[in-house]
Amino acid sequence: MKSKILLFVLGFFVWALLVWPPDIQHIIIGILIAFLVSSITGDLFVKRPSLFTDFKRYLWFGYYVPLFIWECIKANIDVAYRVSHPDVPIKPGIVKVKTNLKSDTGLTFLANSITLTPGTMCVDIDRENGFLYIHWIYVKDKDIEKATKLIVETFENILKRIFE
Amino acid sequence: MNEVLGTVFIVIGLAFDFFGCLGLVRLPDVYNRLQAATKCVTLGTCGILFGLFLFRGFTAAGLKALLCLIFIILTAPVSAHALARGAYISGVKLWDKSVVDKYGEDISK
Amino acid sequence: MTRRVRWVIGVVLVVLLLGLILFYSFPSMLRWQSNFLSRCFIVLLASSALCLYRVLRGPTAPDRIVAIDILGIMVVGFCAILTLPTGRDWYIDIGIAWALQSFIGTIALAKYLEGRDFDE
Structure with a gap:
């Protein structure tokens, strides 16, 4: 679960940089896509999320x-x-x-x-x-x-x- | 933001790009060419993008240039690594005057 | 000693070539700043011409793939330089998309060279 939240935050950050002058439509689409991607592939990339708090x-x-x-x-x-x-x-x-x-x-x-x-x-x-x-x-x-x-x-x- | 520093970074990046492509022409075999070209062109393009960031500051184009810089510096060595292994497995020999080849000894076992 | 002299001559020649393209203004020598960025473009074009020589001449297939990979990274530099004089910021978007495409294409070609399937 923790790793999915981390991936969600990271993906949303990169999305926000890519569409930089932020608009309400862009933000909503970004939240949807980041949620989808992180819920499907969350456990593949971040294996030990406890390292991020050190x-x-x-x-x-x-x-x-x-x-x-x-x-x-x-x-x-x-x-x-x-x-x-x-x-x-x-x-x-x-x-x-x-x-x-x-x-x-x-x-x-x-x-x-x-x-x-x-x-x-x-x-x-x-x-x-x-x-x-x-x-x-x-x-x-x-x-x-x-x-x-x-x-x-x-x-x-x-x-x-x-x-x- | 700071145009003189941006121009300096762009000129340094262009010079390294040119040296990398010169290495692509002059060096003798695939692995040396790959090595020289990957190093020089990666740092050269990153120099150009950082110069663009210095020109524009923290606007949309500048932030996107920084994102592109991070992406290139992460992915260029990975593709070089994959190409080197692919070239070795597909049967390209090392240069005649090479000194040592531990990989070939281990892979043929 | 002679090796060092020859090395110095080689470096001076390359730097002179770059400096001639970048800083020498053919109509008047004082106004080089006016079209400085188009000069940068000429240097990148010369580098790409060297790459294309390797694409045409390369004795084996991996040589050509390496040269095309390097060209793909350099196109991002083209896009970044085009952003400055035109003032159109979407060129850098093209650069990001091109970097992604080039990376995926190179990985696929490397897998093809290894003779494996793509799902590994």
Whole structure:
């Protein structure tokens, strides 16, 4: 029930942004559609609604966003360097790293952060054993432990505090 | 709202867009192209949308631009991930000078 | 040392090309601000031309799908820039709808490449 109310509020908020100068007809249609969608698919998206009342997680999320934007800008400058160099200095390969995250949202955010940070892109997730396969544009280390330390750890520690 | 800052963000976004498409032409195989293009074009388009938000402020168009920015930054890596896995399973090989391929070793077991 | 010199030459050439398109006004050099946004449009068109080269030339099917995905993200940028000089705010609505369509289309094409059904 709680998760349905959460999804209803979220859907109605996005609807209100989409039709921004708000009108009484738009508001009524939005309430109807958000009620329909949340009553049908309420339990699919939000599995543990008790996490939303924990205030510490929002603080960690506020720390995660600027770090993510900074890494993203670094990644873009790195790509611009490699592309504009006449020799194209790349040494690509697919490496395998470990992760401790279990929840769906945490794994999705981890894969997205890895894709947008310097030189790495997530190719596949092995959820049973906790492995990620990562395409690395300049392979520094083939070993599992060292690659885990180089790629995953900074984001994993933060995302564990937010989503687990 | 602040037109000079908006212009600066738009110009930075355009430059990153151009570098991403240059990477799409110059890099050797599908995975490298996907990597370079996804990173650069995502941040470039987000720069343009944020510049639009700075031009317009908290009006309808500005808020919609922010919504579009959040949507793109959430979905572009997911589609890149799906395309990379699809390309690997459909049988596209890595580049000849690639160093290591752990995924192929594990998938053939 | 020579590698670094060649890198500097490459970056300077690309930045000069961008700056020529954006800031050089062909009739008079002082009034570049008047049609600045149409210059932005030309830069985006050049990027799309590079993408279309990859669509035409790409040796395998995933290359073309990647280029089309990137074009789909860039169209949102086109819509955002078109909003500014015309003052018509519904262009950004087209951008949002295009982003949704492009995402769903790319996911469907990726599932097709994997050779699976769509209900997974």
